[in-house]
Each structure stands twice: as structure tokens, then as C-alpha cells.
Amino acid sequence: MEGENGLPKGAHPSFARVIEQKRRVKENLSGIKHKIGIYSAKGGVGKTTIAINLAYAISSKGLRVGLLDADIDCPNVTMFLGMGDKMDPHAPLRPPVKDGVAVASTAMLVDEVKKPIIWRGPLISKMVSDFFEHTDWGEIDYLVIDMPPGTSEVPLTTMQLLDLDGFILVTTPQKIAGINSVRSGLMIKRLNAHILGVVENMSDGKPSSSTLEAVNSLGTELLGCIKDDGRFNTSSDSGKVPVLEYNDMLHGFDEIVNRILT
Ligand SMILES: Nc1ncnc2c1ncn2[C@@H]1O[C@H](COP(=O)(O)OP(=O)(O)OP(=O)(O)O)[C@@H](O)[C@H]1O
Ligand SMILES: [Mg+2]
Numbered sequence: 001m002e003g004e005n006g007l008p009k010g011a012h013p014s015f016a017r018v019i020e021q022k023r024r025v026k027e028n029l030s031g032i033k034h035k036i037g038i039y040s041a042k043g044g045v046g047k048t049t050i051a052i053n054l055a056y057a058i059s060s061k062g063l064r065v066g067l068l069d070a071d072i073d074c075p076n077v078t079m080f081l082g083m084g085d086k087m088d089p090h091a092p093l094r095p096p097v098k099d100g101v102a103v104a105s106t107a108m109l110v111d112e113v114k115k116p117i118i119w120r121g122p123l124i125s126k127m128v129s130d131f132f133e134h135t136d137w138g139e140i141d142y143l144v145i146d147m148p149p150g151t152s153e154v155p156l157t158t159m160q161l162l163d164l165d166g167f168i169l170v171t172t173p174q175k176i177a178g179i180n181s182v183r184s185g186l187m188i189k190r191l192n193a194h195i196l197g198v199v200e201n202m203s204d205g206k207p208s209s210s211t212l213e214a215v216n217s218l219g220t221e222l223l224g225c226i227k228d229d230g231r232f233n234t235s236s237d238s239g240k241v242p243v244l245e246y247n248d249m250l251h252g253f254d255e256i257v258n259r260i261l262t
Contacts, residue, residue: 018160025132025161031139032066036196036260037158037167041187042180043149045170046201048076049232051146053243054168054260057253059101060243061261063141066095068131069105070158071148072124073117078107082239091134099244104135125157132161151187159191166194168223168256171211172202178210185218197223199256204228224255 029035038051051067059065069077078085085096087108095104106127107113119127137143145164148154158164167188171181185195195218200211203225207215215222231249235242243250 021129021133022161025129026163028133028135029137029143029162032137032143033141035143035145035162035164037070037145037147037162037164038170039147039155039167039184039188040170040177040180041149041151041155041184042171042177045172045177045180046226046232047149047170048080048146049236050168050170050199050201050226051144052077052080052236052241053226053232053249053253054256055101055142055144056099056241056243057250057257058142058144058261059099060250061257063261064139065100066102066104066137066140066143068135068143068145069103069107070128070131070145070154072106072127072154073119074148075105075107075113075117077103077105077146078113080236080239081241083108091130092136093131093134094136099241102137102140104131121153124153128154128157129161132158151183155187156191159188159193164193166196168196168260169198169214169218169220170201171198171214173200173204173208173211175210178208178214181211181214182217185214185220189218195220196260197221199223200225202226202228221259223259224253226252226256 038047055065055067069075081098087093089109095102169181169184171177188195197220198215200207232242235245
């Protein structure tokens with residue numbers, strides 16, 4: 001028998017709270033046409049690099065784009081972008097704009113970006129859900145979300161609270177990265193979210209057998225390969241966006257962008 005909100009009668013009040021929060025998040029994000037998470041349970045495969053460059057590659061098509069750094073305790077996006085901007089912590093949070101892309105990160109809410117943010121899980125989850133509920137993105141075409149590694153707090157909260165178009169799984173040619181992609185993809189499926197496809201990063205241009213195995217075992221598609229290129233490091237070390245600096249790097253994202261936009 002159903003009670004309020006489609007919940008079974010007598011369901012624990014915390015279920016109703018989650019459903020109510022999901023409703024508020026949906027309402028706050030109603031001006032966003034598409035939401036994409038960039039994810040891998042494995043650290044260091046290039047999630048942040050892909051999220052940033054993909055956001056700017058989509059923006060270069062004339063679309064309105066936002067970039068959310070959901071790596072709450074280890075935010076890197078602002079450093080990659082050379083942004084020193086701060087956000088007024090009072091809701092609604094208003095993301096500053098860099099080269100046409102609106103960017104929000106916890107790094108904009110702390111005094112000193114190099115200091116560690118040492119928070120327990122519940123606070124991290126609270127912060128990420130506050131971001132979803134209280135950031136004013138206005139009317140945009142795409143929100144790209146840079147996810148932290150792991151299969152707990154932030155990935156879980158994001159998969160539960162947001163109705164995303166889906167997640168792009170980032171992997172590298174390494175066998176271990178492929179195995180972790182499968183692990184990441186299974187989590188997404190378990191939570192009834194979607195996998196948009198896999199990107200092989202730090203690639204030689206041709207997907208490795210481990211990447212192809214991961215793609216097949218998840219029943220998804222390969223969106224493209226991004227080459228191992230030292231300019232990703234030198235560009236971001238100087239706070240520049242690689243795809244805005246180098247045309248060939250922008251074209252390296254064409255295949256992925258075209259698959260996403262169609
Ligand atoms: N295609 C590439 N070619 C060369 N270097 C790359 C490439 N992609 C990423 N890198 C470098 O690899 C390092 C890790 O990248 P990045 O921070 O994007 O990974 P991540 O998955 O977001 O890491 P974390 O799990 O810590 O969030 C960075 O120094 C980045 O500049
Ligand atoms: Mg990262």
C-alpha cells in the first residue's frame with residue numbers, strides 16, 4: 001500500500017527526506033539541459049583532465065557549459081584552470097566564469113587552496129548535495145561533473161541524487177585501469193544510472209585490449225581515445241586550457257564531442 005510520495009506506508013522518514021531532497025535538486029537544476037559525470041573508481045586516470053577539456057570542447061561548439069568540481073576534499077579544477085576566484089558561500093552559489101565556462105568548486109570556498117580539507121564522509125556528502133541544491137547555473141546546455149575516484153560518498157550521492165544523462169568512464173590502456181572501469185560501470189548500473197561510454201586516456205591512439213574488454217563487458221561503446229601528450233601537463237601547470245591553446249588537441253576531442261552531442 002502506498003502512502004505519500006509513492007512510498008510504502010510506514011516507510012522510514014529518512015526515505016521521504018531523500019525523495020524531498022531529490023525533488024529540490026531537480027527543481028534547482030531544471031535550467032540545465034544535459035548533465036554528464038566524468039568518472040572512474042581508479043585515481044589518476046585523467047578524470048579532471050578529460051572533464052575540463054571536454055567542457056571547453058563542448059563550449060567551443062557555441063553551447064553554454066558549466067563545470068562542477070565534485071572532488072570535494074581534493075579539488076583540482078581551479079588549479080588546472082589557474083583560477084583564484086572565490087564564491088560567496090551563502091546560497092545561491094554563483095559560479096565564476098572562465099573563458100566562457102561557469103566553474104564551481106569547493107576550492108572557491110576555502111581561504112587557502114593548498115590546505116587539506118579533512119572531512120568525514122557525511123560532511124562530504126552534505127557538501128556535494130548542497131552544491132547540487134544551491135548552485136545557480138542559470139540556463140545552460142551542458143553541466144560536466146568532475147567526479148572523485150572511489151565507489152563511496154560523492155559518486156554514490158551523485159548517482160542517487162542527480163538524474164544525469166549518464167557517466168563517461170575514463171580509463172587508460174593499463175589492465176588494472178580496465179578492471180577498474182568495469183568495477184565503476186557495475187556501480188553505475190547497480191544504481192540505475194547510465195553509462196554513456198568509455199574514453200581511453202593516455203592512449204597511443206588505438207584502444208588497448210583491456211579497454212576493449214571493459215567496453216564489451218559493460219555493453220557500452222568506446223567514445224574515443226585521448227593521446228598521451230605532455231602538453232596536458234605543461235598547459236595546466238600554467239593555468240591554461242589545452243584545447244583552447246592547441247587546435248590539434250581540440251580536434252582530439254572531436255570524436256567524443258560528436259558522439260555526445262548527437
Ligand atoms: N592524456 C594525457 N597525457 C599526458 N598526461 C595526462 C593526460 N591526461 C592526464 N594527464 C596528467 O595525469 C595526471 C593525472 O590527471 P588527472 O588529475 O586529470 O587525473 P584524475 O583521474 O582526475 O585524478 P584523481 O583521481 O586524483 O582525481 C595529471 O598530471 C595530468 O596532467
Ligand atoms: Mg581528479
